[in-house]
Amino acid sequence: MEKVKLRVPFFVVNPKAYMYGDEVLKLAEYTDKLAKKYDFDILFTAQHVDLYRISENSTNLIVTAQHMDGMKQGSGMGHILPEGIVAAGAKAVFLNHAEHPLTMSELAKAMKRANELGILTIVCADTPEEATAIATLHPDVMVCEPTSLIGTGKVSDAEYMRATNEAVKSVSPNTLVLQAAGISTGKNVYDAIMCGADGTGGTSGIVAAKDPFAVLDEMMEALDKARTERNK
Secondary structure, eight states, rough: OOOOOOSSEEEEOEEEEOOHHHHHHHHHHHHHHHHHHHHHOOEEEEEEEGGHHHHTTTTSEEEEOOOOSSSSSSTTSSSHHHHHHHHHTEEEEEETTTTTOHHHHHHHHHHHHHHTTTTEEEEESSSSHHHHHTTTTOEEEEEEOGGGGTTOOOOOOOHHHHHHHHHHHHHHHHHHEEEEEEEOOHHHHHHHTTOOOOEEEHHHHTTTSSSSSHHHHHHHOOOOOHHHHHOO
């Protein structure tokens, strides 16, 4: 399998464990329509048990696993086999999220397996220093977000965004940078892209909203505006 080549700016809808089953499928189907309408690359994460169902009911999403292990087929009770997520339709994987951290050794093994199978690697970092260290492994995408801001609705400031963008690009110029902490409004999306991020996305700002569909509409309009202005 060849890796997906993301177009900039891209977006991530990351329901984590807030949604599953029919509820997350409805959100995926709506997001799929928006991806087609705006012609954006949108990565949609889900619980592992929902990956296949979402991949079978969407045509425009990049279905994304929330984790996998750096293992090979065989023994490994309770671990996530990379070949398994590919068979379920996933084309990308998140690694080292603050809620599922990995050691550098574990991360390197998981990334190696992802690269062997053509799985897009989306690796998380907290500080500019951590981003610099992880960038030496050359992930496809680096998610830069201060752990202290995750789920708070507070957005990373412009200084943090610029510092982490520069830290990653100085070590791994081809790695795309996603700024995602606290993204909950269209303005947040616009500001992140205009600060130099290649992509952005959200979790609680979307799934905990009274009307997640309306929030997604607002965010896609803002992303479209930022794309237009950056391409001038």
